[in-house]
Amino acid sequence: MAKTILIVDDSASLRAVVNIALTGAGYEVIEACDGQDALNKLDKLAGKKIHLMISDVNMPIMGGIEFVTTVKQNPVFKFTPIVMLTTEGQQGAKDKGRAAGAKAWIMKPFNPAQMLDAVSKLILP
Amino acid sequence: MLESFIEKTVSPAVVRAGQRLAAALAAPSLKRAVPMLAIACAALPLFSHVGVLEIAALAGVALCSSLAVLRPPRVAEPPDVGGDCARVDAASSELKPLLESVLPVWLRHVASVKSQTEEAVTQLVISFSSINKQFEAAGFVGSHGGSARGATISLLTLCERQLSPVVSSMSRILEGKATLVNSVNSLALATRDLREMATDVGLIAAHTNILAINAAIEAAHAGDRGRGFAVIAKEIRSLSQTSADSGKRIAERMLQVEAMMKDTVAAAEHAAEEDQATIDLSGSVVQNVLTHVRALGENAEAMLAQGNIIRDDTDNLLINLQFQDRVSQIISVIDGDLLRLQRTLQAGEETLPAPQQWLADLEQQYTMNDQRGGGGTATGTAGATTQAVEEVEFF
Numbered sequence: 052m053a054k055t056i057l058i059v060d061d062s063a064s065l066r067a068v069v070n071i072a073l074t075g076a077g078y079e080v081i082e083a084c085d086g087q088d089a090l091n092k093l094d095k096l097a098g099k100k101i102h103l104m105i106s107d108v109n110m111p112i113m114g115g116i117e118f119v120t121t122v123k124q125n126p127v128f129k130f131t132p133i134v135m136l137t138t139e140g141q142q143g144a145k146d147k148g149r150a151a152g153a154k155a156w157i158m159k160p161f162n163p164a165q166m167l168d169a170v171s172k173l174i175l176p
Numbered sequence: 177m178l179e180s181f182i183e184k185t186v187s188p189a190v191v192r193a194g195q196r197l198a199a200a201l202a203a204p205s206l207k208r209a210v211p212m213l214a215i216a217c218a219a220l221p222l223f224s225h226v227g228v229l230e231i232a233a234l235a236g237v238a239l240c241s242s243l244a245v246l247r248p249p250r251v252a253e254p255p256d257v258g259g260d261c262a263r264v265d266a267a268s269s270e271l272k273p274l275l276e277s278v279l280p281v282w283l284r285h286v287a288s289v290k291s292q293t294e295e296a297v298t299q300l301v302i303s304f305s306s307i308n309k310q311f312e313a314a315g316f317v318g319s320h321g322g323s324a325r326g327a328t329i330s331l332l333t334l335c336e337r338q339l340s341p342v343v344s345s346m347s348r349i350l351e352g353k354a355t356l357v358n359s360v361n362s363l364a365l366a367t368r369d370l371r372e373m374a375t376d377v378g379l380i381a382a383h384t385n386i387l388a389i390n391a392a393i394e395a396a397h398a399g400d401r402g403r404g405f406a407v408i409a410k411e412i413r414s415l416s417q418t419s420a421d422s423g424k425r426i427a428e429r430m431l432q433v434e435a436m437m438k439d440t441v442a443a444a445e446h447a448a449e450e451d452q453a454t455i456d457l458s459g460s461v462v463q464n465v466l467t468h469v470r471a472l473g474e475n476a477e478a479m480l481a482q483g484n485i486i487r488d489d490t491d492n493l494l495i496n497l498q499f500q501d502r503v504s505q506i507i508s509v510i511d512g513d514l515l516r517l518q519r520t521l522q523a524g525e526e527t528l529p530a531p532q533q534w535l536a537d538l539e540q541q542y543t544m545n546d547q548r549g550g551g552g553t554a555t556g557t558a559g560a561t562t563q564a565v566e567e568v569e570f571f
Contacts, residue, residue: 062501064297068494071305109505109543138502138544140566149571158566160498163491169568 053079054102054174059089059118060136061110065159069105069136072163073170078102086113090121093128101131103174105166106153108137108144116144119151132173136161272521279518286511290504297500304497308490316483318491335469339462346455353451357444364437371430377423381416388413495565502544509541 056078060066063084070080081096083089086106090113093101104122108115115135122128132154137144145156155169311317388409395406516537520528529537542548 060501062504063294064301065498065501067298067301067305068498071301075305075309111508138505140545145569154571156569156571159501160495160565162495162565165565165568169570172570 053077055079055081055100056170056174057081057083057089057093057101057104059083059086059104059106059110059115061085061107065107065136068163069166072167076167076170078170085110086115086118086121088112089118093122093125100175101128103170104128104131104133105136105170106133108135108139108148116147116151119148119153123152131175134166134169134173136166275517276521279514279521283511283514283518286507286514290507290511293500294504297497301494301497304490304493308487308494311483311487311490314483316480316487318487319484332466332469332473335466339465343455343459343462346451346458350448350451350455353444353448357441357448360437360441360444364434364441367430367434367437371427371434374423374426374430378420378427379423381418381420381423384416384419385413388416502546505543506547509538509543509547512541513538 056073058066058069058073058080060069060082061084066082066084070082073080081092081101083092089104089106106115106118110118113121115137119133119135122131122133133152134155134157135145135148135153136157136159138159140158148156154173157166157169391409391412392406395402395409398405528534539548
């Protein structure tokens with residue numbers, strides 16, 4: 052059974068790059084275009100196990116740090132690993148991501164192979 | 177008040193002259209000398225030979241000079257400055273409605289650019305990913321993979337492993353046949369020896385016959401006493417005849433055997449020559465096949481290398497196409513700033529924020545180091561879109 056990964060990014064082209072890489076590696080992918088959209092989709096998918104989340108930081112409506120903070124308050128996703136995938140390289144932003152509960156920080160542009168490697172290391176069994 | 181006092185007390189011609197002098201004295205280089213000149217003027221009445229009018233004029237000049245020092249001269253502003261200010265004011269008042277009209281259009285165009293590039297780049301990403309999948313299906317796994325190369329080498333090794341023993345086996349068969357031919361040759365030599373021995377038997381029988389004849393003659397000379405010996409001589413003669421016949425038959429038979437052996441050896445030698453030719457041909461064919469397989473392998477390697485280069489290029493394209501996200505973020509910041517400008521204008525405040533404050537607020541919206549100009553100021557350039565891929569940072 053394929054493991055499920057949620058991608059949260061406001062850029063459709065980035066979502067396509069991530070989606071193609073993940074589906075090519077055998078993962079099932081759910082896409083959301085911002086933090087709020089992701090929370091809505093998680094609500095609708097209640098009961099479905101999400102094995103890992105990949106989120107951008109700077110997004111309209113709800114940014115990545117706020118999304119991670121919110122989703123980590125949900126006991127269901129407390130232990131779900133979250134990878135930040137962003138153009139933001141400021142140490143302050145990374146510290147906020149780590150404090151919110153993110154497990155890894157990948158800078159854009161990224162190498163899909165590197166991302167898959169990070170995913171395989173962090174994803175829930 | 178002092179000025180009106182002078183105007184009332186001194187004739188207009190003197191006042192104008194004083195003003196021209198004051199203007200001249202207002203020059204920065206002369207300003208320092210004016211108080212000294214005023215003091216000198218004040219001392220003029222001490223000269224008894226100078227007329228009253230002239231003294232009054234000089235006093236007026238001194239006072240005007242003092243005025244020129246104490247306040248900015250009216251001549252400091254060019255006469256047309258007021259007109260320029262009016263034009264600037266008019267332009268400012270016209271700029272606001274112009275920006276209010278233009279800004280929504282700019283915002284719409286910026287949104288359109290963002291949307292179109294995102295759509296196009298997404299399509300490019302999908303297309304290049306599809307190309308990559310086709311490459312992968314064809315065995316091109318990029319410079320980091322090596323399975324296809326291994327497959328080619330395995331094929332070559334398999335061919336060499338399977339075909340080389342065939343030639344070796346045939347060579348061994350030929351060697352076995354050569355041994356057989358040598359044995360047959362040895363047998364032929366032995367047969368010739370036997371034939372010679374059979375001839376010797378014939379010669380012995382002939383000699384025995386002669387001896388038996390001589391014995392019979394001698395027995396006849398002996399008379400009755402030699403009759404018994406004559407019987408023996410007769411029997412010996414008969415045996416020698418039989419031996420001679422047997423030796424002759426053996427020799428004939430051995431001759432036949434020898435001829436058969438010769439034919440066998442000839443046939444075996446001919447077969448060995450044919451076998452050698454066959455083995456040589458087989459070896460040549462096998463070597464040919466291996467050469468072709470090796471060439472095929474080399475071609476496959478070259479094709480694989482080229483395919484992997486293309487695969488790597490498409491992989492890099494998928495990384496470089498991520499520029500769209502960076503461009504989109506830069507455009508979003510510009511978009512947001514245009515919107516901020518529009519709202520500020522709509523708010524109708526008399527004074528706009530100071531440029532430095534505006535730029536500082538703009539800088540707060542930056543999300544990338546290259547927007548910040550590598551940690552520089554708000555006026556930093558957007559920087560290059562091609563960025564090196566950084567390592568994943570695990571927390």
